[in-house]
Each structure stands twice: as structure tokens, then as C-alpha cells.
Amino acid sequence: MLERTSxxxxxxxxxxxxxxxxxxxxxxxxxxxxxxxxATAISELARNVVLYAKNGSxxxxxxxxxxxxxxxxxxxxxGPGIPNVELAMTxxxxxxxxxxxxxxxAKRLMDTFRIDSKLGQGTTIVARKWKA
Amino acid sequence: MHQQVPILKIDDFWIASVQGSLHDQDVIEFKEALLNxxxxxxxxxxxxxxxxxxxxxxxxxxxxxxxRGLAGLMGVPVVIAGMSPAVAITLVEMGLxxxxxxxxxxxxxxxxxxxxxxxxx
Amino acid sequence: xEQEIVGFWTDSRNxxxxxxxxxxxxxxxxxxxxxxxxxREQVFEHLWSALLQDMQSDTMAxxxxxxxxxxxxxxxxxxxxxxxxxxxxxxxxxxEEAARTKYREDANRASRIAGHIKEYLDKxxxxxxxxxxxxxAEVIEKQKEYLLxxxxxxxPLLDGILVLPLIGTIDTxxxxxxxxxxxxxxxxxxxxxxxxxISGVPIVxxxxxxxxxxxxxxxxxxxxxxxxxxxxxxxxxxxxKLGIDFGSxxxxxxxxxxxxxxxxxHNYELRRVGGGGPDASTGADS
Ligand SMILES: Nc1ncnc2c1ncn2[C@@H]1O[C@H](COP(=O)(O)OP(=O)(O)OP(=O)(O)O)[C@@H](O)[C@H]1O
Ligand SMILES: [Mg+2]
Numbered sequence: 001m002l003e004r005t006s007x008x009x010x011x012x013x014x015x016x017x018x019x020x021x022x023x024x025x026x027x028x029x030x031x032x033x034x035x036x037x038x039a040t041a042i043s044e045l046a047r048n049v050v051l052y053a054k055n056g057s058x059x060x061x062x063x064x065x066x067x068x069x070x071x072x073x074x075x076x077x078x079g080p081g082i083p084n085v086e087l088a089m090t091x092x093x094x095x096x097x098x099x100x101x102x103x104x105x106a107k108r109l110m111d112t113f114r115i116d117s118k119l120g121q122g123t124t125i126v127a128r129k130w131k132a
Numbered sequence: 133m134h135q136q137v138p139i140l141k142i143d144d145f146w147i148a149s150v151q152g153s154l155h156d157q158d159v160i161e162f163k164e165a166l167l168n169x170x171x172x173x174x175x176x177x178x179x180x181x182x183x184x185x186x187x188x189x190x191x192x193x194x195x196x197x198x199x200r201g202l203a204g205l206m207g208v209p210v211v212i213a214g215m216s217p218a219v220a221i222t223l224v225e226m227g228l229x230x231x232x233x234x235x236x237x238x239x240x241x242x243x244x245x246x247x248x249x250x251x252x253x
Numbered sequence: 254x255e256q257e258i259v260g261f262w263t264d265s266r267n268x269x270x271x272x273x274x275x276x277x278x279x280x281x282x283x284x285x286x287x288x289x290x291x292x293r294e295q296v297f298e299h300l301w302s303a304l305l306q307d308m309q310s311d312t313m314a315x316x317x318x319x320x321x322x323x324x325x326x327x328x329x330x331x332x333x334x335x336x337x338x339x340x341x342x343x344x345x346x347x348x349e350e351a352a353r354t355k356y357r358e359d360a361n362r363a364s365r366i367a368g369h370i371k372e373y374l375d376k377x378x379x380x381x382x383x384x385x386x387x388x389x390a391e392v393i394e395k396q397k398e399y400l401l402x403x404x405x406x407x408x409p410l411l412d413g414i415l416v417l418p419l420i421g422t423i424d425t426x427x428x429x430x431x432x433x434x435x436x437x438x439x440x441x442x443x444x445x446x447x448x449x450x451i452s453g454v455p456i457v458x459x460x461x462x463x464x465x466x467x468x469x470x471x472x473x474x475x476x477x478x479x480x481x482x483x484x485x486x487x488x489x490x491x492x493x494k495l496g497i498d499f500g501s502x503x504x505x506x507x508x509x510x511x512x513x514x515x516x517x518x519h520n521y522e523l524r525r526v527g528g529g530g531p532d533a534s535t536g537a538d539s
Contacts, residue, residue: 011155011156011157012155014155014156015153015155018153018187019153022186031433032218033217033218033221033222033433035218036186036187036216036218036219036221036222037221037222037225039186039187040187040188040189040222040226043187043189043191044189044190047156047189047191067325091227098190098191098194099190099193099194099197099228101190101193101226101227101228102189102190104226104227105190105225105226105227105228106226108225108226108227109222109225109226212474213476215474215475215476216440217433217436217437217439217440217471217475219474220436220471220472220474220475221432221433221436221471223471223474224467224470224471224474225467229470229473229474230474235473235474235475235476236476237439237440237443237444237445237475237476237477238443238476241443241445241476242476
């Protein structure tokens with residue numbers, strides 16, 4: 001199973017991660033729109049890591065289940081964690097003067113989205129997109 | 133790695149063509165540069181051409197909205213041109229519809245739009 | 254699974270496969286069939302070894318894979334699926350015969366093994382049936398996709414004006430397809446205005462309204478303006494009742510009214526040249 005992991009520390013890593021995911025998605029035969037959806041979701045999640053946790057990692061994995069192909073992104077950090085996940089997932093909620101569209105937007109762009117966050121320990125997000 | 137966005141001038145209109153992928157610092161510098169340009173007297177409009185930009189996320193969207201807001205305060209209309217279908221679909225799904233921002237299919241149409249807007253005023 | 258059947262299955266490999274080849278050579282269904290003539294032995298071996306693995310692990314996973322891929326292939330290329338059924342039957346028949354020969358002296362044991370084989374035959378047949386159904390569903394799904402695309406044409410009317418007539422129910426999948434088609438159509442035609450005719454959509458509920466709004470928003474991000482036409486009174490009521498904000502979306506009750514507005518936006522004027530109705534229009538198109 002194909003998997004690529006890289007660390008996220010700065011803005012250049014964000015671009016590298018989304019470019020990498022886009023390439024894999026293209027190879028898997030995802031549509032142009034899906035490629036952009038995936039790249040955008042990664043951009044949001046990776047930026048949150050840089051912004052709120054300073055550094056973390058992203059893993060991009062190819063999924064193959066019963067003939068279906070998909071792509072999984074796993075973004076993890078050991079940052080401060082999110083005090084109220086439900087609130088953070090609400091459109092427009094931001095503690096940094098952003099649009100507050102990153103988390104809820106990324107969730108809508110992907111097929112499945114799971115977020116685990118513990119105060120003082122960090123945040124892990126696993127999101128999947130299946131080929132239509 | 134550093135990417136400058138060329139900002140050109142046609143008549144009294146500013147045209148900025150965003151290339152490839154910008155990282156956050158580029159975006160911030162781009163915003164500063166644009167605002168400096170349109171502050172010049174006789175600026176009649178600004179077109180931001182996104183034809184070749186591959187990903188527009190919430191950060192870039194916020195920047196575009198900010199630019200429009202600040203330009204608006206200076207009485208300079210802004211048109212976003214050349215967004216690709218995939219980017220448009222992604223933005224709408226994210227709930228970012230750039231409400232109130234003027235758009236055009238391509239540079240030429242953007243320019244026409246600004247010229248017409250000028251005439252009406 | 255019981256050791257007995259696993260042991261028998263492993264030990265009698267050559268007898269079973271040999272018998273399979275013998276039986277299939279004179280089989281009324283398999284022999285005239287082109288599809289498995291070349292690699293028949295290989296197919297039997299695959300199936301045999303899949304069953305062995307499944308007997309050892311007491312699942313049907315491996316067999317499911319092999320049978321699944323055989324039926325997918327057959328269905329996809331529009332081939333008969335009967336030969337696959339025959340292959341399974343022959344394998345089991347060969348196995349049973351091999352068991353009866355091997356345990357000639359031990360009738361009890363022979364029938365125990367035959368019982369196991371029968372069990373596996375049943376399970377495999379169920380898998381086959383299920384895989385065929387699934388494979389057919391996949392094919393139908395694919396065909397549906399083509400139909401979807403056909404059923405949402407984007408019609409260029411005159412320069413810069415497109416018409417998108419929506420007909421039939423709109424679910425999320427179709428809505429996505431429509432959005433995709435429309436946006437690409439807009440870019441292709443460099444269209445400034447789109448008339449979305451929803452008079453052919455039987456039910457316009459919140460879902461559909463939501464999709465419509467998204468479509469209009471996406472088109473507007475590209476720089477194209479939409480006019481939604483053909484809104485029936487019930488739909489207007491739905492919008493109001495549900496408090497959906499159609500905000501800045503332009504609507505007209507008929508395609509004609511929408512077209513007039515679009516023409517106005519494009520600085521066209523609709524006017525008759527010469528007098529009278531269609532009969533008198535000879536000079537109109539020159
Ligand atoms: N990895 C993280 N670690 C800690 N807090 C986080 C993390 N990701 C998100 N948050 C918190 O959740 C809030 C919402 O995140 P979201 O990405 O939706 O919006 P934003 O980053 O504030 O703005 P935008 O993404 O629209 O620019 C953030 O403001 C931040 O407080
Ligand atoms: Mg964010």
C-alpha cells in the first residue's frame with residue numbers, strides 16, 4: 001500500500017503536501033474537481049497545523065477496498081489541542097481572525113472526516129475521499 | 133522559491149496575474165503590493181487574474197475579500213477573473229461564495245466590465 | 254474447518270484438476286464456449302487453491318475474490334455467465350469423484366467428505382449469484398452515468414447565452430454532474446449568461462433549491478450570471494415557507510421572460526422585422 005508521510009513546519013510544506021496529494025489523486029484517476037477538493041482540504045488542515053500547533057505531520061495513503069479506490073489524509077500535531085471541537089467545526093468560528101471555513105469546509109470537501117483532539121496533547125484528523 | 137506576482141497597468145487599470153501556487157508569505161506581500169499600486173491617483177480598477185492558480189483555500193479567499201474591501205474604501209472597483217470550474221465548485225462547497233465580489237470569465241471581459249462601470253459612474 | 258477436508262483437498266490436487274479437465278472437455282456448455290478454452294486449467298487451479306485457503310481459514314474470502322473477478326469480467330464484456338457456474342460444478346463433481354475413489358474402502362469417510370464438498374459448492378454458488386448481481390449493478394451504474402451526462406445538455410443559444418433545461422428529479426449525484434457540465438460549458442462557450450429552466454423538474458424541495466443556489470453561486474464565481482426560469486407557484490411557496498434565501502438570484506416565471514431579460518443584458522433587442530406572423534417572416538432572417 002502506497003503511503004507518503006512528511007512533516008509540516010512551514011508554508012512551503014503546505015504547498016509540497018497538497019501538490020503531492022494532487023499528483024497521487026490524479027494517478028488514481030480522480031476527476032479534476034476531486035483533485036482540487038483534496039488539495040484544498042489538505043491546504044486547510046496543514047495550515048491549521050502551522051498556525052496553531054507550529055508543527056506536525058501529514059500522511060497521504062492510497063486506499064483500496066473491494067475494488068474501490070480512495071485516498072486518505074492523516075494530519076497530526078502535538079499542539080495545544082482544540083477546547084471545543086464542535087465549535088471549531090462551525091462555519092465562521094475562528095480564534096485567529098480567519099474566515100473560520102477551514103475545518104467545516106475540509107469536512108464537506110471529503111467523504112469522511114474524523115477529528116480527535118485532546119487539550120494539551122494535540123489534534124489528529126483523518127479524512128477520506130473515494131473515487132466516484 | 134519566492135514568487136512575485138507581476139502587476140501590470142493598462143490605461144488606468146491594474147492587472148495582477150497570479151501564477152501557480154502562492155505560499156502564505158507571497159499572498160501577504162502580494163496584497164501589500166496591490167494596495168500600494170491602487171493607492172496611486174487615477175487608479176480606475178483592479179483585475180486579479182486567477183486563471184493559473186491551482187488551489188484557492190480560505191486563506192487566499194480571505195485575502196481576496198480583504199483586497200476588495202480596502203480597494204472599495206479607496207473607490208477602486210475589483211474584478212476577479214479566470215477562476216477555473218474546479219476551483220469555483222470547491223469554493224462553493226466550502227461555503228465560500230465570495231459574496232459581493234465582482235467576477236469575469238477572463239481578463240478581457242474583466243477589463244470590459246471595469247470600463248463599463250467607469251462609464252456608468 | 255475440519256482437518257479431514259483440508260487434508261483430502263491438498264492430497265488430491267492432481268486427481269481433482271485432472272478430472273476437471275477430463276470432464277470439461279466433453280461438457281456441453283463449457284466445451285463450445287470460447288472464453289475459458291485457453292486458460293481452463295488455470296481457472297480450475299485458481300479456484301482450487303482459493304478454496305483450499307478458505308478451508309484452512311474457515312472463510313470464503315479468497316473464493317469470493319476469484320469468483321468475483323470471473324463474474325465481473327464476464328458481465329463487463331457481455332459474456333454468458335453459465336460457463337462460470339459449470340466450472341464450479343465440475344470442480345466440485347471432480348472432487349467428489351476423487352473422494353469416492355480415494356476412500357473406496359471407507360464409505361463413511363467418503364460421504365463425510367462429499368458432504369463438505371456439497372457445502373462448499375452451495376456457498377460458492379451463493380457467492381457466484383451475489384457477484385453476478387453486483388457486477389450487473391456496476392454496469393448499470395456506469396450506464397446511468399452516461400445517461401446522466403446525456404440528460405443534462407448545456408445549449409448555446411446565441412453568443413454568450415446558454416440554456417440549461419433541467420428535466421427529471423435532481424439528487425445530489427445528478428446535481429454535481431449538472432454543476433460540472435454547466436461550468437465547463439460556460440468556460441467553453443465563454444458565456445456570460447445562463448438560463449436555467451426548472452419547469453421540467455417535478456419536485457423542487459429544499460435539497461433541490463440548495464443545489465440550485467450552489468450552482469448559481471459557482472457560475473457567478475466564474476463570471477456568469479444565471480436566471481432561473483420556469484418556477485412554478487408551488488416552488489415559490491416552498492422557498493418562502495422554508496425561508497430559503499434566494500437573495501440575489503434572478504428569477505423569471507417563464508423561459509420567454511428570462512430570455513428577454515438575457516437579451517437585454519447583452520444589449521440585444523427583440524423585434525420583428527416586417528409585419529405579420531411566421532408566414533410573413535421570409536425577409537426576417539436575411
Ligand atoms: N490543529 C489545530 N490545533 C489547535 N487548534 C486548532 C487546530 N485546527 C483548528 N484549530 C482551532 O479551530 C478553529 C477553527 O479552525 P478553522 O480552520 O475552521 O478556521 P480558521 O483557521 O480560524 O480560519 P480559516 O481556516 O478559515 O482561515 C481555529 O480558529 C483554531 O482555534
Ligand atoms: Mg484554518
